[in-house]
Amino acid sequence: MSESARKDTPEQAEFRAYCREWLAANKPGEPSVRLPQSPLEIMTEDQLSYLQAWQKSAYDAGLVGCDYPVEVGGGGRSNCQTVANEEMMAARTPFFPNVIGLGMAAPTVFYHAREDVKSELLPRLFSGEDIWCQGFSEPGAGSDLASVQTFAERKGDKWVINGHKVWTSLAHFAEWMIILLRTDKSHKYDGLSYFVVPIRSALGKGVTVRPLIKITGETGFNEVIFDNLEVDDRFRLDELGKGWQVAMTTLLHERGAGELQTPRAGGMKNKSTHAITAGNVIELAKACKRGEENSAADDPLLRDKIMRQLIREEGLKQNQRRTRVQALLDHPMRLPLQNKLLASEIAQQTAALALEVEGMRSSLYLADENAPAGGQWPLAYMNSYGMTIAAGTSEVQRNILGERVLGLAKSK
């Protein structure tokens, strides 16, 4: 019996057996295209359609949105998404492409949208047929998110939107965007409202999507320009002026601290991708020769550094386990709010360590046939900054922890 299986409720146990059986028969085969390291780096339609087909089949089988009610396209189960996630990871499936939809848009729409909007949008979100993106950051609103300026002006029962969103992952494939807009210029926080707006169907009719090139040279995210886009009032989430509160629902789930478990798949071995783990750095160190007789794995300083990383990774894993042991928690948000900060910083340090292990050969990048591991480690290291900056920088995360958990005065 697996570690998680022993605590299953009868419903979970039955569902687990079902998932396992379905995955054994239906897990997709190796793709013919090179898959990116994460859904946020999907670059081609070929990659997208392979991943969309996988998400659709998993949704049709009931493995996506398990804990949402049937009326909005969910499975109507309780606490079963975790089970599906564990089984998909164990089966080493591909990941889901609609990662922003599942992780952020779905819970936000579910908690704050009108009933008809939920049942119209959520089923195609869960199935991955509609890709979603997120419109929060702007050129002038990064860490200080509440200073967004993209403006929605009321016109009868419609809104007219003008402005500029940036760092928009997946916008080039997206049908819909969750968006934080200013509806009142005289109040900073209370002047914000939250909408869902169409993207792909409005291209050339008020919406322009332009790719931004990342430091890695890859595309993946975009800027989105709104020029008199008209949106129906029924696509407003919650009340006018409540945008900031709705955004908190999004961010809470983005940081993995929300009520609803995000559907998550992954683990598929792919020759071009390497999980950023100390275990893989050990393998790398054994392969990186320092002389005829020894490798980087024999260097006592590197051994110490690798063990530090391995211990931090195990600590994060054990934090996640301890989150469910009530008697060993002092403050309910203390561990959940650390999750994103730790995961992103640990990955960054591990990738940096891999470059140190590679030594001179860490100078070789994707296009060089002599690059260790195909040049994935320099790519992973550069990409890691996306995670320590997105969804509130590490510095903002430390403010949140200091204020909400330790109770220290709010910093400006």
Next chain:
Amino acid sequence: MAQPNNYGFGEEAALLKESARKFFREHFTTDKLHALVAADHNPDRAPTCDWDQSLWQKLVDLGWTMLAVPESAGGVGMPVAAVAGLVEELGRAAFPCPLLGTLNATYVLIGCGADGEAALADIASGESATLAFSNRHGSWDPGATEVRHDADGLHGSAWFVQDAAKSDRLLVCAHTENGLGLFWLPMNAPGVSRVADGIVDLTRDQAHIRFDGSPAVQVSANALAAINNAMPAVWTLLAADMVGAAEWQLQTSVDYAATRKQFDHTLGYFQAIKHPLVEVMLLIDEAKSLVYNAACACDTEVGKAAQYAHMAKASASDMAAYASSRSVQTHGGIGFTWECHVHLYFKRQKHSQVLWGDGSWHRARLADILIGAAA
């Protein structure tokens, strides 16, 4: 064998941890600790052993010293995970007493089989004990003892013996004709002389102990096996103590940062103060999660106990160094004085950091397990 999801930290363990927290909160405030151990600030003073023996007796009467002793030897047989909860609270209170040594001896004796049962019964009857394993260099390798056992008893010296002045019994590792053995004797046995060390930590005492033909009961002829079997629990419990102590350091620093004002704001408003305190919290939580994982491994996944305990103690040692450093720095000028309580925990942590192996030592052992020995 897989570990249970909740670390095996069930209702009984939660109750024990909560009553320990209440016990120390009611009977042993930090003010009391300061009055007890910091009466004399003179760094040149002779070593003393300041502790509240009647409160220790209460703790013994509650049965907390025999929690780890198996039921077959008259104890309670609680899992290491539950004992770790108690020790975390002990660390939070920084209560000077021989509990850790008694628990350490218990785990070594459990590995001695039938020969250790009489000694375990002594512990179950309320006697305290401490380990005498180390040489004059303070080596952390098991079996680094200078003591030998001859026909007329123990000879030589054991060094860095923890809480020696508070302990009733000694568990000594000594060379014999047939390799390393373990020996059990009262602290006041003939030929035992105790020389107190002058140490930085005010919440412990430490000594080197000279044996001059001291009679002792042999409890094991294979000391290394028993010691290696017990060390994961020893490392884990010390790390649990450090986690509890660090929680005190964090809370005390946060309280100060929330009240002390400079430049029209409380200190916590400034990110130069706030972010390091958050970092302390992150490091505490890592160490704490690793402690319960290691404890649970001692109980249910013995093959991985050493690996996980190395992680816990390495994490706790580095965490404690940072928590201590920030506790003094955050308090500013007052934190640099004898009158402010933070130095008590600063010193206790400094001692714990190196006791039974510092961070680098544990990482080197862990690397040998996970990477293999270096060429």
